[in-house]
Amino acid sequence: MVTIQQLSQELGxxxxxxxxxxxxxxxxxxxxxxxxxxxxxxAEIDDLRIIKKLQNMGHRPKQLFALSAxxxxxxxxxxxxxxxxxxxxxxxTTVAASQVxxxxxxxxxxxxxxxxxxxxxxxxLAVMDRGWLTxxxxxxREHLLSDCLTVILKEQLIPRxxxxxxxxxxxxxxxxxxxxxxxxVLFNQHGCECHLVLEELPVAxxxxxxxxxxxxxxxxxxxxxxxxxxxKQDLAWLRKTLPKHLKIIAGGFALRDxxxxxxxxxxxxxxxxxxxxxxxxxxSAGNQN
Amino acid sequence: MVTIQQLSQELGxxxxxxxxxxxxxxxxxxxxxxxxxxxxxxAEIDDLRIIKKLQNMGHRPKQLFALSAxxxxxxxxxxxxxxxxxxxxxxxTTVAASQVxxxxxxxxxxxxxxxxxxxxxxxxLAVMDRGWLTxxxxxxREHLLSDCLTVILKEQLIPRxxxxxxxxxxxxxxxxxxxxxxxxVLFNQHGCECHLVLEELPVAxxxxxxxxxxxxxxxxxxxxxxxxxxxKQDLAWLRKTLPKHLKIIAGGFALRDxxxxxxxxxxxxxxxxxxxxxxxxxxSAGNQN
DNA sequence: CCATTGATTTGTCCTAGACAATGTTATAGT
DNA sequence: ACTATAACATTGTCTAGGACAAATCAATGG
Numbered sequence: 173m174v175t176i177q178q179l180s181q182e183l184g185x186x187x188x189x190x191x192x193x194x195x196x197x198x199x200x201x202x203x204x205x206x207x208x209x210x211x212x213x214x215a216e217i218d219d220l221r222i223i224k225k226l227q228n229m230g231h232r233p234k235q236l237f238a239l240s241a242x243x244x245x246x247x248x249x250x251x252x253x254x255x256x257x258x259x260x261x262x263x264x265t266t267v268a269a270s271q272v273x274x275x276x277x278x279x280x281x282x283x284x285x286x287x288x289x290x291x292x293x294x295x296x297l298a299v300m301d302r303g304w305l306t307x308x309x310x311x312x313r314e315h316l317l318s319d320c321l322t323v324i325l326k327e328q329l330i331p332r333x334x335x336x337x338x339x340x341x342x343x344x345x346x347x348x349x350x351x352x353x354x355x356x357v358l359f360n361q362h363g364c365e366c367h368l369v370l371e372e373l374p375v376a377x378x379x380x381x382x383x384x385x386x387x388x389x390x391x392x393x394x395x396x397x398x399x400x401x402x403x404k405q406d407l408a409w410l411r412k413t414l415p416k417h418l419k420i421i422a423g424g425f426a427l428r429d430x431x432x433x434x435x436x437x438x439x440x441x442x443x444x445x446x447x448x449x450x451x452x453x454x455x456s457a458g459n460q461n
Numbered sequence: 462m463v464t465i466q467q468l469s470q471e472l473g474x475x476x477x478x479x480x481x482x483x484x485x486x487x488x489x490x491x492x493x494x495x496x497x498x499x500x501x502x503x504a505e506i507d508d509l510r511i512i513k514k515l516q517n518m519g520h521r522p523k524q525l526f527a528l529s530a531x532x533x534x535x536x537x538x539x540x541x542x543x544x545x546x547x548x549x550x551x552x553x554t555t556v557a558a559s560q561v562x563x564x565x566x567x568x569x570x571x572x573x574x575x576x577x578x579x580x581x582x583x584x585x586l587a588v589m590d591r592g593w594l595t596x597x598x599x600x601x602r603e604h605l606l607s608d609c610l611t612v613i614l615k616e617q618l619i620p621r622x623x624x625x626x627x628x629x630x631x632x633x634x635x636x637x638x639x640x641x642x643x644x645x646v647l648f649n650q651h652g653c654e655c656h657l658v659l660e661e662l663p664v665a666x667x668x669x670x671x672x673x674x675x676x677x678x679x680x681x682x683x684x685x686x687x688x689x690x691x692x693k694q695d696l697a698w699l700r701k702t703l704p705k706h707l708k709i710i711a712g713g714f715a716l717r718d719x720x721x722x723x724x725x726x727x728x729x730x731x732x733x734x735x736x737x738x739x740x741x742x743x744x745s746a747g748n749q750n
Numbered sequence: 751c752c753a754t755t756g757a758t759t760t761g762t763c764c765t766a767g768a769c770a771a772t773g774t775t776a777t778a779g780t
Numbered sequence: 781a782c783t784a785t786a787a788c789a790t791t792g793t794c795t796a797g798g799a800c801a802a803a804t805c806a807a808t809g810g
Binding site for chain 4: 191399
Binding site: 207232 | 758759760761762763768769770
């Protein structure tokens with residue numbers, strides 16, 4: 173049994189929103205304690221988690237609340253095809269704690285850095301996300317996996333002396349960290365020096381950060397939480413505010429529908445990074461590593 | 462100008478609390494937009510930051526709101542003596558971005574790991590904290606400093622094969638990360654294998670985590686946010702829930718007044734770690750590294 | 751097929767009241 | 781003089797129902 177505050181924190185849904193859903197849609201209908209305070213049951217929490225996920229995938233609350241819990245579950249399964257490779261699934265469900273790192277390193281050896289990121293790490297994150305949603309993946313295992321993956325990926329970052337310097341960050345506060353790290357590794361493979369700013373940074377501080385680190389470009393990742401509208405607005409403001417010579421690269425799920433803004437390179441898929449680097453940072457520009 | 466939501470997030474004070482302060486104490490008195498929504502000014506934000514800090518130091522809201530902004534500032538200066546070393550201050554205010562890592566490494570070389578942590582990193586964190594409070598320390602610089610420090614400290618973690626395995630974590634959600642890392646490095650110096658869990662972990666998941674990693678002890682750090690009462694309650698519950706053979710080590714500012722619970726080692730200062738290790742993990746117990 | 755307008759949906763904020771948990775002070779007892 | 785107990789004060793979090801702008805959807809006309 174969970175209070176409304178705890179639930180809000182866990183799901184990333186505002187306290188007010190939870191109450192207004194109950195008022196308008198009659199769901200969830202938490203029990204009340206002696207004081208009349210809401211107490212949510214585990215079943216309600218799971219259901220809300222699914223609702224949140226579907227909402228992030230583009231569904232509107234009205235539609236979702238018109239369905240039953242079972243129908244929502246079905247909708248989720250339908251929209252999120254289970255295209256996971258065997259070896260990824262295996263890591264998420266079966267491998268012993270002590271073997272995780274070894275397995276990851278084997279995959280890295282076999283595939284090389286770029287293929288490891290694109291063909292292994294990306295599906296792995298997807299499967300982990302799914303496992304987290306359904307509760308199959310314990311927090312302990314999730315932590316171990318993302319920890320190992322972070323260590324291994326950071327090792328792959330090659331120091332580069334004369335190279336375009338790119339700062340990677342997110343605007344809104346989310347722990348999108350692994351996704352950012354993946355793209356940083358790819359940019360690094362294609363000749364960039366990468367600097368990760370994983371904490372959340374107020375928009376107003378970006379300029380100071382760019383100056384301070386003397387960067388040539390910033391790469392912004394917009395998480396599912398951010399609405400496309402908000403992303404577009406933020407990007408326009410940044411392009412206006414930041415110095416002209418600074419390149420802005422935008423990516424992330426919030427931009428899936430594309431976007432066209434002058435002076436901003438959009439990259440909706442990690443596959444595109446290779447060509448994006450070739451375009452934005454041509455070797456002729458003097459960065460002989 | 463900031464909305465109540467943003468302010469709440471930035472200061473870690475609940476939205477309801479901010480409103481009730483206004484109702485009861487007449488402070489802050491934010492402006493309102495056309496809709497009647499509160500808009501907080503930078504001056505009010507700074508003042509609230511100081512109030513929060515003083516509150517964490519043990520003052521009650523009633524007293525604090527009875528004072529003027531200037532008096533509160535004075536109270537803060539009085540309670541927080543500026544005992545910073547020159548070389549620490551220098552790092553926080555002056556050193557160029559490109560020199561930070563070099564400076565840190567010099568200090569580490571000169572002092573050795575243990576003294577570096579106790580005599581340099583600890584005051585550094587204190588000065589950074591203070592700089593953040595007064596706005597002297599830009600977020601860019603703060604980020605760079607904690608980033609470099611994290612990298613360097615993590616390098617100092619020596620892998621140990623046959624050794625007591627300790628998991629470091631916080632219960633409530635705060636980014637106490639550097640503090641935890643400091644103590645982990647010290648425990649590592651005294652022969653422990655350390656595993657850091659920096660994300661916030663629901664209390665109920667701790668047991669699973671301990672099992673999964675096969676740990677001998679957990680070290681919990683309670684941040685300033687946690688009330689001593691809450692900390693005591695959580696610890697008692699954990700001691701009852703977790704297996705008997707698992708050692709529990711508790712530390713952090715929330716326990717500054719001491720605490721006596723059977724089966725729990727309390728450690729209010731990093732200085733005590735050396736003796737604590739000797740007591741809890743005697744070398745004779747079979748851990749020949 | 752794209753732009754504009756009007757209706758609907760949705761999240762966040764508002765006020766004002768309530769109350770348990772915690773902290774403080776006063777009173778009585780050893 | 782010092783400690784237990786009771787009365788009182790403070791403080792944070794919750795409740796309810798109302799309001800409204802921003803976002804989205806549906807329908808209309810070019």
